Amino acid sequence: MxxxxxxxxxxxxxxxxxxxxxxxxxxxxxxCGAPARRRFTAPNLSRSSSSAYRLIESTARTASEPAVVSSPGTGRRSAGTGITRNPLHQKLPRPD
Ligand SMILES: [Zn+2]
Incomplete structure (x- = not known):
């Protein structure tokens, strides 16, 4: 209801x-029992559970408080391994 x-x-x-x-x-x-007048408001039909409402909430939150990372993170590549792991690529000519 x-x-x-x-x-x-x-x-x-x-x-x-x-x-x-x-x-x-x-x-x-x-x-107090006195007659209270109706206030006209926007319909509030389970907005908080809809995915559209969650999207609006998260969009509004990131507009004022962007998600900031403190470091670029470790990532999948570790230093020294280069871009590729294929051993055949080690024989390719390298720029001086
Ligand atoms: Zn009252």
Missing amino acids: PLYAYRCKDCADFEIQAPMGQVREAVPCPG
């Missing part, structure tokens, strides 16, 4: 779950 947000003039905002189509424009505030 979707969440509907309401705002009481005296208390804080609160949300209630109601079946779609049975939402009311004003409900009694759980804090």
Whole structure:
């Protein structure tokens, strides 16, 4: 069921779950009992579990905090082995 947000003039905002189509424009505030008007918000239908939302979150995070590495890492090549491991390549002429 979707969440509907309401705002009481005296208390804080609160949300209630109601079946779609049975939402009311004003409900009694759980804090003081005064009628609280409905707040119109973006639909909040399990956004946090969708892959699209995760992509938006990660994109926004990397925009302000890029993932920075402190070193280039070890990699697969170690120093001294050169580019190739084929022993036949050792006989090829080398530049001076
Ligand atoms: Zn209230």
